[in-house]
Amino acid sequence: xxxxxxxxxxxxxxxxxxxxxxxxxxxxxxxxxxxxxxxxxxxxxxxxxxxxxxxxxxxxxxxxxxxxxxxxxxxxxxxxxxxxxxxxxxxxxxxxxxxxxxxxxxxxxxxxxxxxxxxxxxxxxxxxxxxxxxxxxxxxxxxxxxxxxxxxxxxxxxxxxxxxxxxxxxxxxxxxxxxxxxxxxxxxxxxxxxxxxxxxxxxxxxxxxxxxxxxxxxxx
Numbered sequence: 001x002x003x004x005x006x007x008x009x010x011x012x013x014x015x016x017x018x019x020x021x022x023x024x025x026x027x028x029x030x031x032x033x034x035x036x037x038x039x040x041x042x043x044x045x046x047x048x049x050x051x052x053x054x055x056x057x058x059x060x061x062x063x064x065x066x067x068x069x070x071x072x073x074x075x076x077x078x079x080x081x082x083x084x085x086x087x088x089x090x091x092x093x094x095x096x097x098x099x100x101x102x103x104x105x106x107x108x109x110x111x112x113x114x115x116x117x118x119x120x121x122x123x124x125x126x127x128x129x130x131x132x133x134x135x136x137x138x139x140x141x142x143x144x145x146x147x148x149x150x151x152x153x154x155x156x157x158x159x160x161x162x163x164x165x166x167x168x169x170x171x172x173x174x175x176x177x178x179x180x181x182x183x184x185x186x187x188x189x190x191x192x193x194x195x196x197x198x199x200x201x202x203x204x205x206x207x208x209x210x211x212x213x214x215x216x217x218x219x220x
């Protein structure tokens with residue numbers, strides 16, 4: 001890494017492991033930009049859903065979104081802009097999450113978004129999170145972390161999050177959805193989720209996000 005490039009922290013992990021919360025805490029503490037790569041896949045899924053596309057329409061989804069800007073604004077939650085439209089809330093439904101996961105297995109979609117993400121990371125000064133950021137998007141990050149937790153804990157976290165946002169579902173349904181997403185993420189042919197060599201694993205079972213952030217900062 002060049003000494004001239006500002007800090008880059010990359011965090012991977014399965015759904016519900018706490019990636020987003022921890023990455024935001026680190027961005028605030030270390031005065032870094034925050035990049036939620038998963039939100040970009042969700043934005044593609046939203047555009048695809050609006051166009052009547054389904055989980056098998058990866059090539060068409062990639063063509064649909066080519067040249068369409070996906071940007072991030074200020075705020076907490078961070079605002080997500082699709083062609084200038086604020087879609088922050090619209091992309092956070094379980095349905096869009098499932099479609100994003102399904103579309104993410106298609107190489108056409110991944111190639112397009114990974115290229116955009118690499119451009120965002122190139123200048124440094126960023127903490128980013130996703131499922132392939134330690135292996136594909138930012139393999140040369142100053143610190144690469146893999147957050148993990150048991151399926152039960154991750155499902156409970158996601159269920160509580162959905163309840164707070166007024167989305168009615170059951171814990172069993174959420175657990176089933178996360179298990180399916182885990183399988184897709186870890187078995188897809190293009191950029192699967194895995195712990196790469198040199199990546200530090202942090203188990204978040206039983207500890208809060210601030211403590212997780214403490215541990216990551218200590219590693220710096």
